[in-house]
Structures are given as structure tokens and as C-alpha cells.
Amino acid sequence: MNNTLVKGLQLLELLSARDGAAGISELADALQLGRSNVHRLLQALVELGYVTQEGERGSYRASLKIWELGARALRRLDFREAAAPAMRQLLAQSNETVHLSVLSGDEVIYIDKLDSPEPVRAYSVIGGRAPAYCVATGKVLLAWREAPASSLLAVRPLHAHTPSTAPDTAALALELERVRRQGFAINRGEWRASVWGIASPLRSANGRAIAALGISGPAERIRKKGVRQLARLVVDAAALASATLARHGDVDH
Structure with a gap:
């Protein structure tokens, strides 16, 4: 190099x-x-x-x-346009901040977002990054990446951003298997203790997860609204975005 x-x-x-x-x-x-x-x-x-x-x-x-340069790269991510109606729907239904993320190494990058109208909301910026193993969109993308979850089974410590962060890669691998089974991921204050999130994959026609669509908000508000109820909204929105992408020709990235 x-x-x-x-x-x-x-x-x-x-x-x-x-x-x-x-x-x-x-x-x-x-x-x-x-x-x-x-x-x-x-x-x-x-x-x-x-x-x-x-x-x-x-x-x-x-x-x-x-x-x-970044703006040109974003314009080539055609699935941002395909996800836009689903993101607006999810914002209207959940009233929480909506994120569209992609995986970059061991991190996620937020490539689009819609802010919650609530006065107290999760803070993020387009172009911002977060450790993939700590946030819902990241766990979704790790769960459906080409390398299987079992490849993470070697036990090694992960940096603990909060007391809720996965302690090691073995625990993370089990979490990723659960994410694949249920079709969505939950972040229970693993990156920022006071912020929870829920995400589901945006898939290409061949089933590959090319992005993750999710919501995040204050932990107390997410719990009060109900994680399962919000998860259904997130899964439905991600399915809508995937279907829209397929109708637009499904550019596979």
C-alpha cells in the first residue's frame, strides 16, 4: 500500500x-x-x-x-429515492426520527434522515457514523452481510459504549442470528444510553441487504409506544422501500 x-x-x-x-x-x-x-x-x-x-x-x-465528491456518490445511491416514500410514511406513523444507513467496514453511515417533529429527539447527521454493532441499522446490515454471523464466534471484547453494549463477538453473533429470524433489530441504548432504535433491511431483488431503514428516539418514548408495535411499522416500511426499488429497476449496489 x-x-x-x-x-x-x-x-x-x-x-x-x-x-x-x-x-x-x-x-x-x-x-x-x-x-x-x-x-x-x-x-x-x-x-x-x-x-x-x-x-x-x-x-x-x-x-x-x-x-x-460525497454528493456525487450519494446521487449514485438510487435506493435513497426509492426509500423516500417509505421514510415519509414511517415518520408519519411513528413520529420518531427515521434513518437510512449503509455499512462501511465496521460502521454505519447515515445517508438520509427525516427528523422527528418532537421537541426531544435522537440526534444524528447525514454522513455521520456509528459502530455497527451498537445501533439497530448496523445490526441489521451485519446480520445480512455476506459473511455469516457464525464467523464472529471467536470471543473478543467489544468497546462498551454503554452498559447495554454487547460484551463480545460471541454475544453479538447470537444477537445477529435473532435479528435474522425476526426480521428486525433493536438497539436498547447500546450506543447512547438514552436512545433506542429499531431497524429492518432494505433488500435488492436477489435478497441482499443493501441498506437499513430504521427509527430512533428517546428510550422512554420508544418503550411507551411499544417496541413490537413500532417494529411492525419499521418492517412494513422497509418492505415498501424494497418493493419500490424493485419497480424502479433494482440497481444492486
Whole structure:
């Protein structure tokens, strides 16, 4: 693997995750690289238009070119359009925030969302990430990925984000088998203790889970409305989105 390319991408990811600009020393410390090395990488990224410099010897920040690349990639995800009516239906029925997610390694990325009209609601952003094993949409996608759940049976600790997080991969594998049997996943405060979620897969014509559709909201409100009742709404919405995708030609990603 090209080491310079890897370092450049790590630098770009670091800048993209920041709210403000950063100086060379700060970036070098974060990446554990030499200042001269970071300076050369920054200059290359500036020339390519991915980074802008504030002042002649000032700080650096990621440019909008990254957003433009992401926007183009999102436009190619045709199932976002197919899922839109189902997402609106699910929002109207549940009154909770609706998410559409895809799997990226061991994380999920939120590629679309509709916010709950409630004053207290689950916080998320389009483009945001979460550990797949901790959230409902992630567990759905792990359960239906090509590698079987049994491949996770080697016991190793998982990072405990809350007391409810799965303790190890063996426990997670059992949970994923249950998800496959029932057709939906539940997050009982495993990523954020006060937030619960429910999700079901959006399937391509060949049955592959290409995305996950789900809701999330304050734990107390989800429990009060009833997990099983909400799960039926989520499963129905995911089935509607899958059927709509099939009618649109089912672009399999």
C-alpha cells in the first residue's frame, strides 16, 4: 500500500472531522508525523483543491471539494429515492426520527434522515457514523452481510459504549442470528444510553441487504409506544422501500 497516499488520506479525514482550521503542529501531533512531512502533504492537498489555507502561513481546513465528491456518490445511491416514500410514511406513523444507513467496514453511515417533529429527539447527521454493532441499522446490515454471523464466534471484547453494549463477538453473533429470524433489530441504548432504535433491511431483488431503514428516539418514548408495535411499522416500511426499488429497476449496489 502506498504509504504517502495513506498518510494523505488520514490527514484529509482528520481535517474533514474538525469544525475549524488546524495548524501544522497540531496536525503533526495528532497523526504522529513530522511537521515537514505534514507540510508537504498539505501543500499537495492545497494544490489539488481538497484543502484551503487561511493566510500565507496560517491554518488549514478541508475544502468543499470533499462535500462535492460525497454528493456525487450519494446521487449514485438510487435506493435513497426509492426509500423516500417509505421514510415519509414511517415518520408519519411513528413520529420518531427515521434513518437510512449503509455499512462501511465496521460502521454505519447515515445517508438520509427525516427528523422527528418532537421537541426531544435522537440526534444524528447525514454522513455521520456509528459502530455497527451498537445501533439497530448496523445490526441489521451485519446480520445480512455476506459473511455469516457464525464467523464472529471467536470471543473478543467489544468497546462498551454503554452498559447495554454487547460484551463480545460471541454475544453479538447470537444477537445477529435473532435479528435474522425476526426480521428486525433493536438497539436498547447500546450506543447512547438514552436512545433506542429499531431497524429492518432494505433488500435488492436477489435478497441482499443493501441498506437499513430504521427509527430512533428517546428510550422512554420508544418503550411507551411499544417496541413490537413500532417494529411492525419499521418492517412494513422497509418492505415498501424494497418493493419500490424493485419497480424502479433494482440497481444492486
